[in-house]
Every structure is written in structure tokens, then in C-alpha cells.
Amino acid sequence: MLLLGLNGGLISASGPSSEASQGYLHDASACLLQEGQTLAAVEEERLNRLKKTDLFPVRAIQECLDIAGKTLSSIDAVCYYFEESFLDVALNKNYLANRDQKIKYARARIVEHLKSSFDFDLPDDKLFFVPHHVAHASSSFVRSGFRDALVVVIDGAGEDHSGTIFNASAAGLKPLATHSARNSLGAFYLHGTQMLGYTFGDEYKVMGLAPYGDKGRYGEIFESLFTLKPNGDYTLENTRDLNIGLTGYNFIAPAFLNAGFFPRRRNEPFTQLHADFAAGLQATLEKIILHVLKYWSQELSNPNLCFSGGVAHNSTLNGAILASNMFPKVFVHPASHDAGSAEGAALAVESKLSKGSLPHLRITTASLGPDIGSPAAISSRLDSWTDVIEFHRADDIVEESAGLLAEGAVIGWVQGRSEFGPRALGNRSILADARPGENKAKINDMVKKRESYRPFAPAVTSNAAKKYFDLPTPVADYRYMSFVVPVAEAYQSTLRATTHIDHTARVQIVYNDGYNELFHRLITRFGQLTGVPVLLNTSFNNNFEPIVQTIDDAVSCFLTTSLDVLVAGEYVVKRRYADESNLALLCPSLRKTTKLATETRIAGLDELSRRYFLQSEGRGSTGSEISEEIYNILQCADGRTPLNDILDRFQSVGDRSELIQETRTLWDRRLLDFRPAARGI
Structure with a gap:
């Protein structure tokens, strides 16, 4: 049985700009699975060069097929990592907010992407949708190689839940408990990350900052934000009736505003207060999760642990779990974030279609x-x-x-x-x-x-x-x-x-x-x-x-x-070069996600002011203001003409070395691409 697991957004790079990105469909990836073995798995960002991309994983699908020497016509099932009904409700919200969008729901969108990109007509009975936390849990448990385990999934949110506890065995995954999206520890840590001037995907930076701080400085404030309850349960305070998802209300901010701790600005130097905040945030996350794990380790009599979901990439937390000695064995999948759920979706569907037990095929390489x-x-x-x-x-x-x-x-x-x-x-x-x-x-x-x-x-x-x-x-x-x-x-x-x-x-x-x-x-x-x-x-x-x-x-x-x-x-x-001059032998081009733009403002009576920009449309990307000279030069950047030749067209424009350096800076920031000139035959 050959299965294609998919993760990522339902929009394509060629889709209309009016299509709103869905923030929870990130880390796009594809995985090809045969008889329980992962033949290939790759994240779309490695190929389209957009960090944490939320586009449909067209390139990743093609790479998986190429690696395995397969075609889509040989696929027995396509497996997606969220429930269909959840996706359709989310799409409907976009349609209500954007009246010009053409209505098309999740199943039709996936079928359309495969048709437009691969000229492949996917039969309706070969498309399967898997609950998000089941996908996470399946990849973690199967690849652990354990015969049975406590499987804990904690992330921002999957459908209605931010955490799910499973008892896993050869018979499958048995849900034991869930934590609602309003009690999302992934969102809790993200909101703390935002307070430190970072954004989604930067949580690991906060983890690295925390050891420089004193967790006690803001301890009382953090303690006021949660309540530990019996049976491994907890609640996060101040989240009732609030949307605390990836883009929702930051429920941490008010308590710290009252204490005089303000959100850090981009490029503002880090102070000891920022480090102390990070330390308190990390300590709070560990305290809550260790509370949850302690109950279930006792309830299941000292089981092995599989930990998955985006929060499982907090390696400091994972070290604390090991140090607690609550579990004889602990496994964390190398792709515990959403990219790995493409593999998990395929594993879950394979188990369903084969009417068999989950396999126990321990992962031995992430390559x-x-x-x-x-x-x-x-x-x-x-x-x-x-x-x-x-x-x-x-x-x-x-x-x-x-x-x-x-x-x-x-x-x-x-x-x-x-x-x-x-x-x-x-x-x-x-x-x-x-x-x-x-x-x-x-x-x-x-x-x-x-x-x-x-x-x-x-x-x-x-x-x-x-x-x-x-x-x-x-x-x-x-x-x-x-x-x-x-x-x-x-x-x-x-x-x-x-x-x-x-x-x-x-x-x-x-x-x-x-x-x-x-x-x-x-x-x-x-x-x-x-x-x-x-x-x-x-x-x-x-x-x-x-x-x-x-x-x-x-x-x-x-x-x-x-x-x-x-x-x-x-x-x-x-x-080969000792300075920037040889850079001009390469050919510049705009990236597919960047574009030139201008802004004109009234500067005074009968006077206009014009500014020039290189804008980026990637998730979390920022553009750059550029000089008029570079704006004109980049209009000629076609990926085939060396920068030297373009500069020759503008001999009277600016200092040549300064212009080369400015384009180099844009390349450093990946707002431009440079490639070698084509060689003659």
C-alpha cells in the first residue's frame, strides 16, 4: 500500500492575492509511505525557500515521488492532517470576510491542486482527512518502536483541542483526556514569545534566552495565569470567551502591563528584565506540563512516553521530563511539529485501510x-x-x-x-x-x-x-x-x-x-x-x-x-574574490515572493516625495526600503543578465561599489536571488 501524507495550506503560490492565509496551516510538507516505511519526507520550505510556509506542498510532493520513483497514479490514498469539517468551517470564515473569493472547500481544493500541478484526477474515495492530534500521535508512537506507551500531544491547537492524552498499544490509540484550545500551552508560550518582540516560529529563541534570567522575578504574575487541578488537569486564566489562537488576543499581556513590563520592540536591546520574563515563561510551561505528566505516569503505572506536537520541540522541557524520572523511556519525533503530521496522517490511514494494528517501526534516521x-x-x-x-x-x-x-x-x-x-x-x-x-x-x-x-x-x-x-x-x-x-x-x-x-x-x-x-x-x-x-x-x-x-x-x-x-x-x-566586485559577475533576480513598489506622498506645496521598496510576501517576512538607483536596476534583474551588464546601462547612476554592496545586502536578507550566468555551449 502506497500512501501520500500531506500537511500545509490550501492555497498555492499562484493563487489570487485575495486568498487569506490560514495561520494554523503552517510547516507544509509531504511524505510518501509504503507498508509502514517512510520512503521520503520533505518540508516545502526547503524547496520554495519560505520559512514555515503555509502554501500547498506542490514541490514537496514532486520530490517525494521523484525520490521513490513513483507517480500519483500509483497512490492508494492521499491523507491530510486535519478533519475535513474543521477545515470547511475555517474556510467559510474566510469567505464571510472576503466576499470576492470563489467558494471552494477543502476536498475540492486538494483535488484541484493535484489536478492543476500534476494533471492527476484524485478519486474521491482515495482522499482521507485525519484528526490533527491523531496524526501527531500516530507518527510519534509508531516511530518510537514502543509496544505500548502514553502518548501526549501538546501544541497551539488541533481542531478543538490544544492537548490530547492517548494510551497507545498495538490495538491503536485510545484517547484518555483532552485540553481545550482555550487552555493552549502552545498559545501561552507564543504569547510570551510575542511579549519579547518575536513572533510565531521564534519560540526556540525564548527557550535559549531563559537560562540567563531569574524565574522568580515575575513568578507571582505567572502563577496568577494558571491553576493546577486534580487528575492532571489545569486551566489558564483570563482566556474565557477569548480567541487565543495563533493570531488572537494575547492574554498574558494585561497582567504584565499592570506590572510595568511592556512588549519589547523589534531591534530593541535585550535587558535582564527580558531574560527574567523568559525564565518565568519557561518555568511555568515546565510546571504545568510536568503536573499533567505526573498524573498520567501514575495512572498508567510508569509507562513509556511519546511526546509530540509543536511544544515537544522545547528541548529544555524535554530535558526536564527526562530528569523527572517519571518514565523509563522517552521518545520525541525529529519532526514533532506540524510537518511531521503528514507522516502521521499516512500512518493513521494505513492502519485504517489495512484493518490492522499500528506497526512498530522505529525511526533510525531523519535523512x-x-x-x-x-x-x-x-x-x-x-x-x-x-x-x-x-x-x-x-x-x-x-x-x-x-x-x-x-x-x-x-x-x-x-x-x-x-x-x-x-x-x-x-x-x-x-x-x-x-x-x-x-x-x-x-x-x-x-x-x-x-x-x-x-x-x-x-x-x-x-x-x-x-x-x-x-x-x-x-x-x-x-x-x-x-x-x-x-x-x-x-x-x-x-x-x-x-x-x-x-x-x-x-x-x-x-x-x-x-x-x-x-x-x-x-x-x-x-x-x-x-x-x-x-x-x-x-x-x-x-x-x-x-x-x-x-x-x-x-x-x-x-x-x-x-x-x-x-x-x-x-x-x-x-x-575566489577578496571584495564584492566579483559579485557583479552573477545575475540578480527578484524572488517569486518579492516585488518592487513605490509610495508617493505630498511633501509640501507643489512637492511630492517618492519612496522605493522591495516587498516580501512570505510568512513572517519583511521587505526593505531601497534607493531609487537600486529600484531602477532591479527592474532589469531577469536572472540572466549579470549585474555588471545592468550597471553598465546606468553609468551615471551612483557609486558602482555602493550599488553592488546594496544588492549584496538584499541578497543577504534573501530578498534577491543571485545565480551564475549561463555558460555558452
Whole structure:
């Protein structure tokens, strides 16, 4: 049986701009499942380059089919990750608010997308809708490999619930309890995130800020926002009759406004008060969830735990769950957020159609996405960039890369199939020596272009993990960077680049088991050269884009950051230019989600003022005001003409080097694309 699992919005990139985005349909993805095995899984953002995209996953579907060598005509079922009735009610709200929209409900929209994008007519009896939390629970339980478990799903909301507790066994998922959307802990943490000047998708940043703060400063205020109740229940206060969804009323804000704590503004420096707020927010989340888990661990007599939903990516919380010793084994799926529910929807439908029990197929790798390509394909693509890079094929890529890392280089590392989920686990990574503390500052500031407080994860070989980290007693799968644990006291001063302010780290343990062999060899060889088999590992992207997928993505990120070296497959890549002038040999183009715009205002009597913008339409994206010169230049940016040639058309316009630098800044922010000029035959 071959099943296609889908997650994401019901609008397409080519849809009319009047179509309102549905904020809860985010992290679009596709998954191809056959007889319980995941053949391929990929998030749409890796392909359309829009972080947390809410578009229908057209590219992800095609990639899954290509990886598996299948076509849509061979699919037995298409499985979507929300209930049909819920989606139709939500669409109806859009239609009531937007009278010009053509009415078309969820089933018809999915069928239409598959027809328009793939010329495939999906039979009505092959389309299935799965309750959101059932999708989350199915992927978590099946991929844990446990025979039975307590499955806890906590997120912003799934249909009417923000939390669901299941008793899972071979017979299926038995719901035990639910928590309403008004008691959403996902929304609670999001609202705290918004108070710190961030937005949806930035919750992990708050988790990193929390250890710098004093959770007691605002403890009384946070305590006033919830009530713990018997039987693992709780209520959030001040949420009655309020819409507290992803875009609704922020119920945390009034209590803190009364205490003199105001929402942080974009680009406002972080203060100790902000850190104290983050600490209180994190502590409150942990207190409520541990209360829920304690009851159910006792009720089910010390079961194994599968934890899923967006909140399960809070790795500090996961570390606290391990430290509580409430469960003998704990599993967190590497794609516990909504992207992973595409797999869960397919697993749930497979179980239904086969009239069998849920399988127990433990996940052993998250590398389920598209491959970087053969050596010949990599070389061919790199060769097209040789106006701005130079590269060579290493005799031994592990030996050369380990030597570079031991000498202090920060490298981009691109190998094999991309990972499914938000973590880079050794195939789309930025790597560095985990020992020098200055590597943290360098990568945050010059490479990732993000806040200085943000921590980095250590990747360690399995035989050295217990030496460098204090792993709790419960059994957990540390392959996927899902748990924050204490760094062993003897090595806190050694691993300065990856030891957080509270002496913890979000550890990744790398095994020599055939699934991440090259990465294991690299860490092992680095350990032989330095005496410490631990590398700093963070995702290969800057702050404005998703993790890189292709060679072009990797080269673009390499050229717009301060990475020392790019390693792609067996090739070592370095920059060819010492300044920005060679950038003008590349061809600029607007992205599909950016457009030029002007604004004219009356500046005085008989005087008009005009401003120029490059606007972005992606989720959470912001545009940029640009100069008139750049506005005129970008009108000629067709992706085929080198920037030098465009500048030659405007010889009297501005300083050439300044114009090149301005376009470089727009590329840094991923508001523009640059690609090599086509080579003559």
C-alpha cells in the first residue's frame, strides 16, 4: 500500500492575492509511505525557500515521488492532517470576510491542486482527512518502536483541542483526556514569545534566552495565569470567551502591563528584565506540563512516553521530563511539529485501510529528503559558480575536513539526503570546533546573523557521550537534538562554544550504525586530532532563510556569510574574490515572493516625495526600503543578465561599489536571488 501524507495550506503560490492565509496551516510538507516505511519526507520550505510556509506542498510532493520513483497514479490514498469539517468551517470564515473569493472547500481544493500541478484526477474515495492530534500521535508512537506507551500531544491547537492524552498499544490509540484550545500551552508560550518582540516560529529563541534570567522575578504574575487541578488537569486564566489562537488576543499581556513590563520592540536591546520574563515563561510551561505528566505516569503505572506536537520541540522541557524520572523511556519525533503530521496522517490511514494494528517501526534516521546529488552532478553545479568560487575534489574528504576544523575553520557541510524536521543532524550543517568560546560569538554574529545569547548544539560520538554529558537515567534517543542535558562538570570549560550559561547543552549523539556514518567518521577523526570528539553543529542557513537544500542554496549561503569553507559531497569550496566586485559577475533576480513598489506622498506645496521598496510576501517576512538607483536596476534583474551588464546601462547612476554592496545586502536578507550566468555551449 502506497500512501501520500500531506500537511500545509490550501492555497498555492499562484493563487489570487485575495486568498487569506490560514495561520494554523503552517510547516507544509509531504511524505510518501509504503507498508509502514517512510520512503521520503520533505518540508516545502526547503524547496520554495519560505520559512514555515503555509502554501500547498506542490514541490514537496514532486520530490517525494521523484525520490521513490513513483507517480500519483500509483497512490492508494492521499491523507491530510486535519478533519475535513474543521477545515470547511475555517474556510467559510474566510469567505464571510472576503466576499470576492470563489467558494471552494477543502476536498475540492486538494483535488484541484493535484489536478492543476500534476494533471492527476484524485478519486474521491482515495482522499482521507485525519484528526490533527491523531496524526501527531500516530507518527510519534509508531516511530518510537514502543509496544505500548502514553502518548501526549501538546501544541497551539488541533481542531478543538490544544492537548490530547492517548494510551497507545498495538490495538491503536485510545484517547484518555483532552485540553481545550482555550487552555493552549502552545498559545501561552507564543504569547510570551510575542511579549519579547518575536513572533510565531521564534519560540526556540525564548527557550535559549531563559537560562540567563531569574524565574522568580515575575513568578507571582505567572502563577496568577494558571491553576493546577486534580487528575492532571489545569486551566489558564483570563482566556474565557477569548480567541487565543495563533493570531488572537494575547492574554498574558494585561497582567504584565499592570506590572510595568511592556512588549519589547523589534531591534530593541535585550535587558535582564527580558531574560527574567523568559525564565518565568519557561518555568511555568515546565510546571504545568510536568503536573499533567505526573498524573498520567501514575495512572498508567510508569509507562513509556511519546511526546509530540509543536511544544515537544522545547528541548529544555524535554530535558526536564527526562530528569523527572517519571518514565523509563522517552521518545520525541525529529519532526514533532506540524510537518511531521503528514507522516502521521499516512500512518493513521494505513492502519485504517489495512484493518490492522499500528506497526512498530522505529525511526533510525531523519535523512528522508532529497539527495545532494552524485559527485558528477555536484561538480557540474559548482563549476557554474567558478566566477566567484574555486573548488577541488578531496582525496579523503573526512581527513581534509577534520584538519580544517582542527585548525579553527567554520565550515558548511552538505552531504546526502536532507533531514526531515527543524534540526540539521550532519547532512545540512554548519560545523566548528566545540572548544573555543569565540566560535559561538563568531557564528552567531558573522554567519547566522542572529542574537548573541543563542546557544549551539554539540554533536558527539556515541562512545564518548557519557564522558562529556550527564545523561539522565531514562532511555532516550539523542540522535535528533531533542533533549537538553547537563554538560559533565569536568568538561564545561572544555566545550565552551556549546555549553550554555546554565552548563547544559542540546546534545546530538552520532552513532556508527550505517545511517550517519560519514558524520561519525568526521567527528571521530576530529577527536583523534584534538583529543575531543565533539563538534559544534548548527543548521546550515542564515537568519533569513530555511536550511539549505541544494548546491545552489549552499553556495548562496556560503557567499553571504563568513563561513571559511564549504564542503559539498567530496568537494572543498573556497571564495575566489577578496571584495564584492566579483559579485557583479552573477545575475540578480527578484524572488517569486518579492516585488518592487513605490509610495508617493505630498511633501509640501507643489512637492511630492517618492519612496522605493522591495516587498516580501512570505510568512513572517519583511521587505526593505531601497534607493531609487537600486529600484531602477532591479527592474532589469531577469536572472540572466549579470549585474555588471545592468550597471553598465546606468553609468551615471551612483557609486558602482555602493550599488553592488546594496544588492549584496538584499541578497543577504534573501530578498534577491543571485545565480551564475549561463555558460555558452
